[in-house]
Amino acid sequence: MENCRSCVAIAGADYCVIAADTRMSTGYNILTRDYSKICKLADKCVMASSGFQADVRALQKQLAARHLIYQHQHNKQMSCPAMAQLLSNTLYYKRFFPYYSFNVLGGLDNEGKGCVFTYDAVGSYEKVGYSSQGSGSTLIMPFLDNQLKSPSPLLLPAQDAVTPLVEAEAIDLVKTVFASASERDIYTGDKLELVIINAAGIRREYMELRKD
Amino acid sequence: MKPIGKHSLLGASGEISDFQEILRYLNELILYDNMWDDGNSLGPKEVHNYLTRVMYNRRNKFNPLWNSLVLGGVKNGNKYLGTVSMIGVTFEDNHVATRFGNHLARPILRQEWHENLSFEDGVKLLEKCMRVLLYRDRSAVNKLQIAKITEEGVTIHQPYSLKTYWEISTFENPAQGAIGSW
Secondary structure, eight states: OOOBOEEEEEEBSSEEEEEEEOOEEETTEEEESOOOOEEEEETTEEEEEEEOHHHHHHHHHHHHHHHHHHHHHHSSOOOHHHHHHHHHHHHHHTTTSOOOEEEEEEEEOTTSOEEEEEEOTTOOEEEESEEEEETTHHHHHHHHHHHHOOOOTTOSSOOOOSBOOOHHHHHHHHHHHHHHHHHHOTTSOSEEEEEEEETTEEEEEEEEOOOO | OEEETTTEEEEEEEOHHHHHHHHHHHHHHHHHHHHHOSSOOOOHHHHHHHHHHHHHHHHHTTOOOOEEEEEEEEETTEEEEEEEOTTOOEEEOSOOOOTHHHHHHHHHHHHHOOTTOOHHHHHHHHHHHHHHHHHHOTTOOSOBOOEEEOSSOEEEOOOBOOOOOOOOGGGSSTTTTOTTOO
16 A cells, blocks of 8 residues: 655765655545655654655654654764664564555765665665665666666775765756656656755755646 | 534544544543643644544554544634545645545546635535535435534534436436346
8 A cells, every 4th residue: 555656865975865756646546746755853864755654654753753862862963874773773673564664864974974775664774875765766766876876885995875966966866857757657746845955954845747 | 524622623434433433532632631721722733643643553453443534623823634544544635535535526626726715615616526426426415514614613514415417318218228128
């Protein structure tokens, strides 16, 4: 029972772009054209999720509550890598009745460099330079692979996966990628919501997509 | 449809006995809210959130409340309209519907809803949708009820029926071209 369908994140040297469409569907119906799948978990950490909306919502609330507890105990915001580990553990905790939620976590690490973590439904995660999840990912991921040419994670010494692209170019790439995905994927469309995190803070942008 | 607290209105479709149980839960919720006696009251957002959690947790226990709920309300000038399904899927929008309304009424509402709809125009629009549903949904009956919620409070009007037109030529002598068949 998938409701939310496409999300993407790209990490750069000093920024991170997380994007998702705003369509919520069930089967062949559209429930609403204006539903945000992107959730701000911490100051420099944002999660986009696709999958079963009720599970996604429960997961977002769970993480927000745990973050609040962390803030009370440590008197600081959770860093993106820390939140990444928390998300993985939270998902694996329900390994035998999973959150049907496919997530990408994006943000800045403690040094201000962009980082993107990609997950499956039971918490297996990896730090990557870019990722996409959901039904649109089959169309989006190959295009990103072609444009961003990520080095293999098997290389030694380990090479950095963050893209050398400038922020404006990465945003442009994300917009192009969603426009293309909306053409062919019936579950992607309506509106694109982009969240850009950089040293200056977090900002949101919107772009109209095909409504069919 | 039932008013919930001072600010919300709840409508449900599906299993009526489960709806009655939801009303019992909500009664308790509102009672405890009133007992605080602190000048605060649960608004539609809060009630909607509570309902979402209830529906989702029952679904997780494989014992769902078999309802599609619509919750609307106004608090401090902010209007709110949201829906929860029996598996806990929830969203807010300018117009919502349950079951066949999603197929037949939502498209009409998407075309014709706009921000500055007056109450009378809103009722006309809803009647248009209900008429389509009456013609096309086999489980519909010609008796509907309008409820209005504003900052001042809730008014639930008396049930009434819509004028329908059945004098289409195919309905006159319907067995004409089918002698011997049912």
